[in-house]
Amino acid sequence: MGRILALDYGAKRTGIAVTDELRIIASGLTTVPTEALFAFLEAYVRKEKVDRIVVGEPKQMDNTPSASEALIVPFLKELQRRLPHIPIDRHDERFTSKMAVRAMVDSGMKKKKRRNKALVDEISATIILQDYLKSI
Known part of the structure; x- marks a missing residue:
């Protein structure tokens, strides 16, 4: 089983969280920095097995x-274009x-x-990922 990555996407910077392999x-x-996000993600998925990416949905x-x-x-x-798999x-x-902030x-x-x-x-990315894990 691969990891799940979660992103708290922002205009300036993006928080990233990840699950363990289980x-x-x-x-x-x-x-x-958000401008370096694609390079980071592409490098990360080359070295770690990632089965899914969860992106926060602001509502x-x-x-x-x-x-x-x-x-x-x-x-x-x-x-999706860069990581179609x-x-x-x-x-x-x-x-x-x-x-x-409350957790801090x-x-x-x-x-x-x-x-x-x-x-x-x-x-925040960690909270998104924890909540996502509870929902699946």
Whole structure:
């Protein structure tokens, strides 16, 4: 069985999380500048078996797509073109950033470290992946 990658896609940077090979545990992997995302993903799938990529789906409270969805759609088309052998799923990402900050606070992380937006994005990707794993 291969890993599942989850992406919390953003205009500036993208948080990435990954499962273990048995797909039991979701862990934060890293955050990369979005401009370097394709290079990172292509290199990662060359060295690790990845069976699926889950991309966060930003929605409004009324279930309509949020404004950032307009950035994600072209990314998804290019991702499918570059990695056609890997299925892509979408998963609701509402509140993941707030949940990530809450998890940082609850773990006793200092305020200075909680301001690290890259870490928030990585934790958000982990939350997306954990939630996705529960749903399958």
